[in-house]
Amino acid sequence: xxxxxxxxxxxxxxxxxxxxxxxxxxxxxxxxxxxxxxxxxxxxxxxxxxxxxxxxxxxxxxxxxxxxxxxxxxxxxxxxxxxxxxxxxxxxxxxxxxxxxxxxxxxxxxxxxxxxxxxxxxxxxxxxxxxxxxxxxxxxxxxxxxxxxxxxxxxxxxxxxxxxxxxxxxxxxxxxxxxxxxxxxxxxxxxxxxxxxxxxxxxxxxxxxxxxxxxxxxxxxxxxxxxxxxxxxxxxxxxxxxxxxxxxxxxxxxxxxxxxxxxxxxxxxxxxxxxxxxxxxxxxxxxxxxxxxxxxxxxxxxxxxxxxxxxxxxxxxxxxxxxxxxxxxxxxxxxxxxxxxxxxxxxxxxxxxxxxxxxxxxxxxxx
Amino acid sequence: xxxxxxxxxxxxxxxxxxxxxxxxxxxxxxxxxxxxxxxxxxxxxxxxxxxxxxxxxxxxxxxxxxxxxxxxxxxxxxxxxxxxxxxxxxxxxxxxxxxxxxxxxxxxxxxxxxxxxxxxxxxxxxxxxxxxxxxxxxxxxxxxxxxxxxxxxxxxxxxxxxxxxxxxxxxxxxxxxxxxxxxxxxxxxxxxxxxxxxxxxxxxxxxxxxxxxxxxxxxxxxxxxxxxxxxxxxxxxxxxxxxxxxxxxxxxxxxxxxxxxxxxxxxxxxxxxxxxxxxxxxxxxxxxxxxxxxxxxx
Amino acid sequence: xxxxxxxxxxxxxxxxxxxxxxxxxxxxxxxxxxxxxxxxxxxxxxxxxxxxxxxxxxxxxxxxxxxxxxxxxxxxxxxxxxxxxxxxxxxxxxxxxxxxxxxxxxxxxxxxxxxxxxxxxxxxxxxxxxxxxxxxxxxxxxxxxxxxxxxxxxxxxxxxxxxxxxxxxxxxxxxxxxxxxxxxxxxxxxxxxxxxxxxxxxxxxxxxxxxxxxxxxxxxxxxxxxxxxxxxxxxxxxxxxxxxxxxxxxxxxxxxxxxxxxxxxxxxxxxxxxxxxxxxxxxxxxxxxxxxxxxxxxxxxxxxxxxxxxxxxxx
Numbered sequence: 001x002x003x004x005x006x007x008x009x010x011x012x013x014x015x016x017x018x019x020x021x022x023x024x025x026x027x028x029x030x031x032x033x034x035x036x037x038x039x040x041x042x043x044x045x046x047x048x049x050x051x052x053x054x055x056x057x058x059x060x061x062x063x064x065x066x067x068x069x070x071x072x073x074x075x076x077x078x079x080x081x082x083x084x085x086x087x088x089x090x091x092x093x094x095x096x097x098x099x100x101x102x103x104x105x106x107x108x109x110x111x112x113x114x115x116x117x118x119x120x121x122x123x124x125x126x127x128x129x130x131x132x133x134x135x136x137x138x139x140x141x142x143x144x145x146x147x148x149x150x151x152x153x154x155x156x157x158x159x160x161x162x163x164x165x166x167x168x169x170x171x172x173x174x175x176x177x178x179x180x181x182x183x184x185x186x187x188x189x190x191x192x193x194x195x196x197x198x199x200x201x202x203x204x205x206x207x208x209x210x211x212x213x214x215x216x217x218x219x220x221x222x223x224x225x226x227x228x229x230x231x232x233x234x235x236x237x238x239x240x241x242x243x244x245x246x247x248x249x250x251x252x253x254x255x256x257x258x259x260x261x262x263x264x265x266x267x268x269x270x271x272x273x274x275x276x277x278x279x280x281x282x283x284x285x286x287x288x289x290x291x292x293x294x295x296x297x298x299x300x301x302x303x304x305x306x307x308x309x310x311x312x313x314x315x316x317x318x319x320x321x322x323x324x325x326x327x328x329x330x331x332x333x334x335x336x337x338x339x340x341x342x343x344x345x346x347x348x349x350x351x352x353x354x355x356x357x358x359x360x361x362x363x364x365x366x367x
Numbered sequence: 368x369x370x371x372x373x374x375x376x377x378x379x380x381x382x383x384x385x386x387x388x389x390x391x392x393x394x395x396x397x398x399x400x401x402x403x404x405x406x407x408x409x410x411x412x413x414x415x416x417x418x419x420x421x422x423x424x425x426x427x428x429x430x431x432x433x434x435x436x437x438x439x440x441x442x443x444x445x446x447x448x449x450x451x452x453x454x455x456x457x458x459x460x461x462x463x464x465x466x467x468x469x470x471x472x473x474x475x476x477x478x479x480x481x482x483x484x485x486x487x488x489x490x491x492x493x494x495x496x497x498x499x500x501x502x503x504x505x506x507x508x509x510x511x512x513x514x515x516x517x518x519x520x521x522x523x524x525x526x527x528x529x530x531x532x533x534x535x536x537x538x539x540x541x542x543x544x545x546x547x548x549x550x551x552x553x554x555x556x557x558x559x560x561x562x563x564x565x566x567x568x569x570x571x572x573x574x575x576x577x578x579x580x581x582x583x584x585x586x587x588x589x590x591x592x593x594x595x596x597x598x599x600x601x602x603x604x605x606x607x608x609x610x611x612x613x614x615x616x617x618x619x620x621x622x623x624x625x626x627x628x629x630x631x632x633x634x635x636x637x638x639x640x641x642x643x644x645x646x647x648x649x650x651x652x653x654x655x656x657x658x659x660x661x662x663x664x665x
Numbered sequence: 666x667x668x669x670x671x672x673x674x675x676x677x678x679x680x681x682x683x684x685x686x687x688x689x690x691x692x693x694x695x696x697x698x699x700x701x702x703x704x705x706x707x708x709x710x711x712x713x714x715x716x717x718x719x720x721x722x723x724x725x726x727x728x729x730x731x732x733x734x735x736x737x738x739x740x741x742x743x744x745x746x747x748x749x750x751x752x753x754x755x756x757x758x759x760x761x762x763x764x765x766x767x768x769x770x771x772x773x774x775x776x777x778x779x780x781x782x783x784x785x786x787x788x789x790x791x792x793x794x795x796x797x798x799x800x801x802x803x804x805x806x807x808x809x810x811x812x813x814x815x816x817x818x819x820x821x822x823x824x825x826x827x828x829x830x831x832x833x834x835x836x837x838x839x840x841x842x843x844x845x846x847x848x849x850x851x852x853x854x855x856x857x858x859x860x861x862x863x864x865x866x867x868x869x870x871x872x873x874x875x876x877x878x879x880x881x882x883x884x885x886x887x888x889x890x891x892x893x894x895x896x897x898x899x900x901x902x903x904x905x906x907x908x909x910x911x912x913x914x915x916x917x918x919x920x921x922x923x924x925x926x927x928x929x930x931x932x933x934x935x936x937x938x939x940x941x942x943x944x945x946x947x948x949x950x951x952x953x954x955x956x957x958x959x960x961x962x963x964x965x966x967x968x969x970x971x972x973x974x975x976x977x978x979x980x
Binding site: 499 | 704707717782795863933968
Binding site for chain 1: 555577580
């Protein structure tokens with residue numbers, strides 16, 4: 001078990017394109033860190049640099065107190081689980097898991113002890129004699145994890161391990177991975193483009209975009225206090241609504257954001273100090289769909305009534321998504337399924353402005 | 368009223384379905400008949416080889432009756448050949464040359480294909496293209512300068528020159544199809560092996576070769592066929608019977624002046640064709656895979 | 666990082682950084698160096714027995730018969746003026762073009778017939794139809810020679826049964842030419858069939874269904890779906906076969922050895938006759954080199970076709 005650190009790590013490909021633009025990241029022992037971001041954000045490249053599969057252009061990667069830039073993957077004492085599992089098709093499950101140990105000249109007894117134990121943890125003991133092609137997707141995934149576990153490495157690296165599974169199995173394996181981590185407690189770096197996976201698995205989530213780290217934090221922290229517009233939009237599903245607005249004087253000496261001529265929302269008193277200095281400036285208002293819901297007679301402080309013309313209604317069962325257009329900008333609300341909503345009708349809604357975010361349009365910084 | 372219309376409709380539909388079915392049947396039987404005609408035409412020479420090989424010299428020289436049938440089948444031609452030292456020599460030479468050619472070709476092409484499909488180095492792209500172009504060089508283009516070169520090496524009339532030259536015919540294509548098979552192995556597999564602690568040669572030996580086994584078999588079959596059936600090089604470079612291989616040995620030994628021992632020649636052809644035919648019979652799918660693999664790039 | 670061993674990057678001395686750069690570069694180079702060494706046997710083989718002989722051939726072709734004097738393009742001029750060589754050029758082209766066209770057409774028909782029958786039966790038929798390709802050509806040509814035998818010929822016997830006189834198959838120029846082509850077609854058609862069959866199978870069934878719904882009949886499906894989808898593989902196969910057929914040696918050498926009256930000689934057999942048998946190495950080399958432009962032309966287009974097909978498959 002070990003810490004992993006990235007110091008000003010840059011990855012530049014031949015054409016002078018920077019895939020990773022100097023990131024700093026410290027991962028402590030036993031921690032489960034998820035790198036998340038859209039495709040091409042540099043998350044996989046970062047992981048592969050930690051693995052030693054990609055060269056580091058500049059900066060340093062530390063594993064367990066040593067700079068490993070020049071250490072080949074086999075000497076870094078890491079294990080990796082790949083998106084397409086990368087099981088050796090000609091070897092049985094047992095041999096797949098034992099391969100790394102055999103190459104490292106472990107005694108036979110030790111190998112079978114470790115493989116058996118890993119198989120027990122992952123519940124794949126009956127499959128040990130099968131070939132990978134005789135396994136289902138979920139079973140292959142387990143074997144790939146087993147191959148990592150038997151090595152008992154300093155660090156586990158997962159490269160989008162669940163994206164080849166169907167939705168139901170993905171949820172199941174997610175739980176499985178979390179359980180395994182709780183058992184073996186190995187430092188883990190996990191890459192995914194799925195923010196739900198990131199939120200559910202991680203001790204800390206690293207949101208990456210365009211080769212940079214946007215924000216590092218615990219899942220709840222990212223959800224409630226996104227640092228940038230990118231993080232705000234990326235974390236949470238459906239994505240946060242963004243509306244261009246203007247901060248101006250409100251009623252009773254307060255502040256308000258004016259979204260359109262007819263929609264002006266009062267800023268809760270608690271936020272007055274924070275937003276005061278942006279008065280008379282064009283800003284972006286961010287409000288999650290779950291904070292825009294059906295109208296309630298008993299309003300709490302910070303709740304405001306808005307009325308919008310319905311565009312599309314999507315019942316999901318436990319809730320209903322209603323889509324609107326505000327000045328051409330799409331807006332989504334998450335309402336109680338009992339709410340009656342019909343296209344082209346006006347629907348009264350509650351906006352919970354205690355949960356609002358305000359961003360600078362130029363920098364995307366959340367203020 | 369309405370029921371009759373409906374009934375009629377059903378009847379028409381049934382008829383149409385029936386005629387569709389019938390036209391399909393015709394197409395199917397037509398195909399079978401046409402294919403049979405082609406199969407018969409294609410198999411005439413091998414059949415005739417077999418018939419002749421079973422005839423005694425007397426029956427052949429009698430020149431009476433249908434040459435397509437054998438009246439007094441005998442194995443005397445085969446027995447003669449099996450006990451004929453020269454023929455044994457040709458067979459042995461063919462086997463030695465072929466085994467060595469296949470081994471040398473496979474080692475060279477597997478190593479090169481592994482390198483060309485996975486480890487880019489300066490000029491590796493050009494080399495891949497060059498390999499393919501070399502495959503298109505027919506033996507008849509260069510056999511005269513090679514005659515000089517072989518002469519300078521002192522290998523004229525020495526079957527070892529074939530072990531040197533046959534790989535030039537087999538290696539380009541074998542490399543080419545192995546590049547294709549190796550390239551189809553997902554990159555993650557090498558990365559998993561690297562992380563598991565394998566070096567490049569371990570990766571090749573323990574992962575690539577077993578996974579690309581169908582390709583290895585196809586390439587081996589190709590190298591075997593080339594080396595077993597080649598005719599021009601041995602004809603040009605070998606002239607004594609102790610050095611000859613089957614393809615030239617049969618012609619030069621069993622045809623003396625204008626005396627053709629057809630029964631023996633045909634029996635020899637049959638015996639000489641046996642190894643390729645047996646390999647083909649057992650490994651047809653690999654054989655076909657190897658044939659068609661040349662049309663795509665690795 | 667909880668431990669105290671980490672050093673901030675700006676503390677490292679510049680010299681240390683450069684040292685690390687160098688090891689990093691070495692690390693990268695090791696892979697390509699290994700790659701190069703793995704290719705070395707291949708490179709040596711091709712250099713020694715393909716590239717060197719090719720240049721050596723050009724050199725040889727410019728010497729006189731005893732290889733004592735340089736004669737420039739004399740051998741080429743000499744060959745071009747010779748009537749026999751003019752026949753060789755004609756026959757090589759006739760042999761190659763006719764054979765390839767026939768092989769392509771028959772192979773196409775066969776592939777379609779094969780495609781019509783259910784998949785599980787295809788194996789057996791394919792197995793039988795591929796036999797001519799499997800038997801070493803030099804050996805099967807011997808059988809053909811025996812079947813064309815003038816005195817007790819298998820073919821003449823059949824003709825006799827229908828009351829037709831003996832045909833001197835290999836004894837008369839044009840019949841002999843026909844015979845060499847027939848043997849080549851017999852030998853090479855299975856290859857075309859296999860290539861086309863593979864191509865036919867790679868045409869998605871939905872395209873035919875879409876065409877059928879758009880109202881295409883069988884012929885239209887052939888011209889608007891099958892042929893365009895197979896265009897590339899047809900081109901590759903035809904050009905590849907053109908190279909092999911053009912440079913063919915075995916059939917002509919065994920069936921006729923160039924006769925009668927040099928009417929069936931092709932480049933390869935003629936080069937063998939003058940270069941090896943008559944011992945005029947330079948003239949033989951010059952003769953072989955005449956093949957080069959046509960081969961290079963075909964090879965260029967094969968390569969282009971293959972590259973395209975690879976992209977198609979990838980896409």
